[in-house]
Amino acid sequence: MSVAAHLDNFGRYLRFCGRVVGALLSLRVMRFFGEALRQAGILITGSLLVIMGLVFILGLQCGIEGAYGAASVGAPSVSGAFTALCDLREVTPYAFGYMMAAKVGTGMVAELGSMRISDEIDALEVMGFDSVVYLAATRLLAMLMVLPFVYITAVAVGFLGSYIAVVQQIAQVSPGGYWQIFWQFQNPVDLLYSALKGIAMATVVVLTGVYYGYFAGGGPVGVGRATAKSMVANIISVHVIGMLGTQLFWGGRPRAPIGG
């Protein structure tokens, strides 16, 4: 595809996002608040467990690296410093973004795409529903209602993973010593920054998911292809947001209790 076609698609994507966000900000979405609640429920029952699963596994990973890394400089007791930065600032947002893209984003493409090709979206329009508000904006609202809580839970699960790896498994530091260093190396502002990063990733993932699903075409095969394509867009945007967020919040500002 040529560059012009890519730009054209990107412009279409931005216009669609504008419509969805506009419907949310002008509170037109409130007419379908029940649908938004239903979507929020689906998000929790369907996706919570796998998101936590990936965050937990990568939390364990942080713990392993932290424990071995701190032991290699002869100070196993400071592994908490590494895991605090690793879990809270970087790995939880990324794991969260990946799993949102994999589970929620592609799920939305598959669902909306199959509605599109079986002409259900056109049927909604004929019945006088604004399909963008009903299908896309409700999903965005549902995500924004639920995800702050899901994110905080994910951070806690990541912390638990690191704790298990460092204290229970490698076992070179006592629980008290671990937690002391661990809590010293973070504060609520860091949690807020981390959550902003995660929520920004999730918002882009949901917008991309509904976009690719809403404009899917070409039969069942087309839906599968759109699902795969949405993943490409999500992978790129999750990484770019992760990098920009880190640069914005922590670039040149360590926020660690060392020195003056």
Next chain:
Amino acid sequence: MTGALTRATRSTSDFVETVGSMGILTGKTLVSAIRPPYSYGSEFAEQLLFAIRLCWFPMIVASLCFSYGPSGIQAANFLGLFGALDRLGGVFVVAVVREFAPLVSAIVMAGVAGTAMCADLGARRIREELDALQVLGIDPVKSLVVPRFLALTLATGLFNFYALVFGTLGGALVTITNGAPLGPFWATYFSNATTTELWASEVKTLAYGAIIAVVCCYKGLTVSGGPEGVGRAVNEAVVVAFLGIGAFNYVFTQTLLATHPILNVPR
């Protein structure tokens, strides 16, 4: 209560069945890859090029971002507090070679090439092309799964080096933005780099590639359930692949660190 119990039992047995079927598919694929005739050559080359063409750009973005953000900025901040920014090179050996290059290669391969292959196989399944192949006496595992499995595994392994180069570039970029000279970065980088680290990274990435390929091919071959089927299969494939990658990473890394104490010596 009994309803919930039955549901839990059923989902557990589904899970075991799926894992078992994936194991069977892996075995069939390996046997069929070794046993002559080797008729899958051209399809293999085509799939390899397909994967490389799809992934090269997301791979650059992902590996640069991942090494510039997490390992770069955070580690540089931390080391800068001690006035030891020259140790960033040593951190990058651990961070990029051991963890992030394999992880980024796997995430991008699963998300970009794996999903595309799953969608492709799923499309063939619901168009009944796979049944047609079987009627013609052609084994779908040999003609479709084996080339994809080999191509995805090899491509993931190759992209590991690619991610490694761009990841290290991200480290150099952080050093420059912190106003430090590049000489000490390279010095600590190369004095901390070991061959063990490199082969372990490569073995890990090849295994990731194999996991992704088996999961995506399995989900593609077993698509069912109407127009939503292909989309749902892609969704499940990428979720299972990510979880599989994470679980394998955990087991592999700690086995490696526990059995190779040389990796834990800072130089």
